[in-house]
Amino acid sequence: MDPSVVDALRSAEGRALLTDATAHDNDAHGRAAAGDARAIDPLKAASSLRRAHPGANPSLVSAALSQVRMRRRARPRLGDIVDSLLMTDDGSEQATRTVAAELRAVRYLGSGATHVADLGCGIGLDSIAFARMGLTVTAVESDPLTAALAAANVEELGLADRVRVIVGDVTDDTVLATVLASADAVFVDPARRDPASRNEGRSARVTDPESWSPRWSWVAGVAARVPRTAAKVAPGMPHELTPVGGCATWTSVDGDLVEAEFAWPAMDSAGNNSVRRRALIVRKGEPTSLTSTIDLLDQAPPPVGDIGSWLLEPDDAVIRSGLVSDLAALLGGRLLDPRVAYITTDTDPGPSPLAAHFRVELALPLHIGRLRDALRERGVGRVVIKKRAIGQDPDDIRRVLALPPGPHTAVVLITRIGDDPWAFVCDIR
Numbered sequence: 001m002d003p004s005v006v007d008a009l010r011s012a013e014g015r016a017l018l019t020d021a022t023a024h025d026n027d028a029h030g031r032a033a034a035g036d037a038r039a040i041d042p043l044k045a046a047s048s049l050r051r052a053h054p055g056a057n058p059s060l061v062s063a064a065l066s067q068v069r070m071r072r073r074a075r076p077r078l079g080d081i082v083d084s085l086l087m088t089d090d091g092s093e094q095a096t097r098t099v100a101a102e103l104r105a106v107r108y109l110g111s112g113a114t115h116v117a118d119l120g121c122g123i124g125l126d127s128i129a130f131a132r133m134g135l136t137v138t139a140v141e142s143d144p145l146t147a148a149l150a151a152a153n154v155e156e157l158g159l160a161d162r163v164r165v166i167v168g169d170v171t172d173d174t175v176l177a178t179v180l181a182s183a184d185a186v187f188v189d190p191a192r193r194d195p196a197s198r199n200e201g202r203s204a205r206v207t208d209p210e211s212w213s214p215r216w217s218w219v220a221g222v223a224a225r226v227p228r229t230a231a232k233v234a235p236g237m238p239h240e241l242t243p244v245g246g247c248a249t250w251t252s253v254d255g256d257l258v259e260a261e262f263a264w265p266a267m268d269s270a271g272n273n274s275v276r277r278r279a280l281i282v283r284k285g286e287p288t289s290l291t292s293t294i295d296l297l298d299q300a301p302p303p304v305g306d307i308g309s310w311l312l313e314p315d316d317a318v319i320r321s322g323l324v325s326d327l328a329a330l331l332g333g334r335l336l337d338p339r340v341a342y343i344t345t346d347t348d349p350g351p352s353p354l355a356a357h358f359r360v361e362l363a364l365p366l367h368i369g370r371l372r373d374a375l376r377e378r379g380v381g382r383v384v385i386k387k388r389a390i391g392q393d394p395d396d397i398r399r400v401l402a403l404p405p406g407p408h409t410a411v412v413l414i415t416r417i418g419d420d421p422w423a424f425v426c427d428i429r
């Protein structure tokens with residue numbers, strides 16, 4: 001897309017095209033959902049839009065159709081804000097989930113930040129969240145098209161008085177010095193994709209933090225210059241890179257681990273700087289957090305013991321943040337094996353966003369024949385298999401179990417305790 005298309009999409013003609021392309025897209029998807037297999041047809045959509053707007057530039061028609069396609073794809077992650085956004089595929093894929101950006105903005109506000117420098121702002125989702133929280137933002141983006149999209153998005157949402165978008169390379173000392181002069185906080189979301197290397201149309205992921213843009217050591221250097229900095233990082237970022245005295249946060253949304261963030265110092269909505277590790281779990285829009293003020297390396301070994309009446313499978317954010325022992329302690333539970341993230345308790349822990357829980361009906365060493373007999377005796381004809389720290393594939397286990405039909409279903413958790421594989425039959429219904 002050419003940067004000039006951004007203005008064209010925001011003109012009266014561009015807006016009319018977007019409105020009609022959206023209506024056509026909604027209608028086609030509605031018909032497809034009702035069973036019309038040929039309803040979604042990009043060629044039909046283009047010719048219908050061209051017929052309705054005979055004078056429109058064909059490249060603008062095609063840009064409007066692309067925006068509608070990208071909005072539909074991004075809606076599950078970004079929500080209804082997509083209706084106010086213009087984007088590129090790369091920009092929307094790298095954009096921060098709206099709920100994660102909002103919760104981060106709450107932490108910045110709680111930490112006393114007033115003016116955030118968003119270094120590498122992409123299409124602007126974090127800048128928008130900061131501004132919506134009442135913070136002033138200077139957003140810098142090196143790619144002129146992406147910067148134009150961020151500026152358009154900020155303006156469309158009525159936030160232009162709080163967000164200034166600058167085109168520039170943040171690693172340029174003059175650009176950085178100018179931006180930092182007025183900011184009391186920094187946010188960096190380094191590009192972790194390489195637009196030059198594409199895989200099935202998507203830019204390839206870059207795993208080495210020193211190959212991110214900007215690179216990780218540069219981010220850490222900036223953090224040393226401002227009172228508060230946070231950086232969004234890959235969920236697999238090792239704990240060892242947590243800033244000294246800082247905080248690492250892992251966020252999951254409806255069961256999906258979506259991001260990690262390293263912050264110097266820890267920021268907290270209550271202004272608390274002592275948190276070192278945080279799991280932030282969002283379910284149906286509602287956040288719950290579990291925190292520790294102890295570094296992972298300094299924490300006490302977890303309580304370990306025999307199977308109780310309940311087994312708990314912690315959320316991935318709890319596991320990645322190394323907070324499984326903390327959750328076990330909170331619930332009065334213990335681990336079956338110090339290296340395996342299953343918690344067991346003797347009493348019903350009740351529903352919690354922090355962990356799924358299962359009532360244990362039977363515990364037995366994993367032996368397929370014995371497991372099959374036990375399930376058959378209990379009338380179980382269907383199983384959901386969950387596993388941890390064990391190589392076998394659940395589908396393979398289900399296949400070799402070859403259960404005969406039965407009236408009940410069960411959840412079977414398979415793991416190892418020490419070197420021995422075990423099966424726990426739970427929740428027979």
Ligand SMILES: C[S@@+](CC[C@H](N)C(=O)[O-])C[C@H]1O[C@@H](n2cnc3c(N)ncnc32)[C@H](O)[C@@H]1O
Nearest residue numbers: 094095096120122123124125142169170189213
């Ligand atoms: C992961 S995206 C940011 C996404 C953004 N947080 C959002 O939610 O929309 C990273 C952005 O940083 C930009 N970038 C990378 N290196 C940069 C640099 N040296 N200076 C300025 N921007 C840079 C990239 O062009 C990309 O748009």
